[in-house]
Amino acid sequence: EPEVTQTPSHQVTQMGQEVILRCVPISNHLYFYWYRQILGQKVEFLVSFYNNEISEKSEIFDDQFSVERPDGSNFTLKIRSTKLEDSAMYFCASLREITTNEKLFFGSGTQLSVL
């Protein structure tokens, strides 16, 4: 089965530093997402991306966050100035098309620790 690949699996950074989390979605997919899960809490939607622009974002996704699909294969999440509360597992997901029977594929996540 095709996979969504995320790198790195673990990222440790200092508060205030910029981090870029990388994802390689499945090659023929058109819709891309970032979710996050703070330890012990729910998996939360951050942002969806389609046709090279953000299609929807949550209130969590403030000006410190940005997404990019720089080269047609990678899909990145950047946090400009990390805060302690950004520590979480970040999941990338992709979807071929929005129909009833299409399946959302998730990556294995990047565990971000902000110290």
Add this chain to the structure above:
Amino acid sequence: AQSVTQLGSHVSVSEGALVLLRCNYSSSVPPYLFWYVQYPNQGLQLLLKYTSAATLVKGINGFEAEFKKSETSFHLTKPSAHMSDAAEYFCAVRYSGGYNKLIFGAGTRLAVHP
């Protein structure tokens, strides 16, 4: 607004026993409902989904879930637990409108002991 509640953050069963993981949803329109499983150090894997066809949905690894509109529930069951079922399970509802945004429950960690 749509939301999902999973009752029980931890469930422990014996190998061979029935698994029942509870999920209740809140939605103003008939929802699409999902169960995902997360094994240690892995991503979220779709177990099964309800998309308004049959109310009893069969998924992978012997799991099934029944959509009950009157109870606004979508509980996940498996008749006989296996050690390999130990994982975290998430119920999710698909956001109506928008770009297939999922709203997740808090998750239930299933432990299976010999």
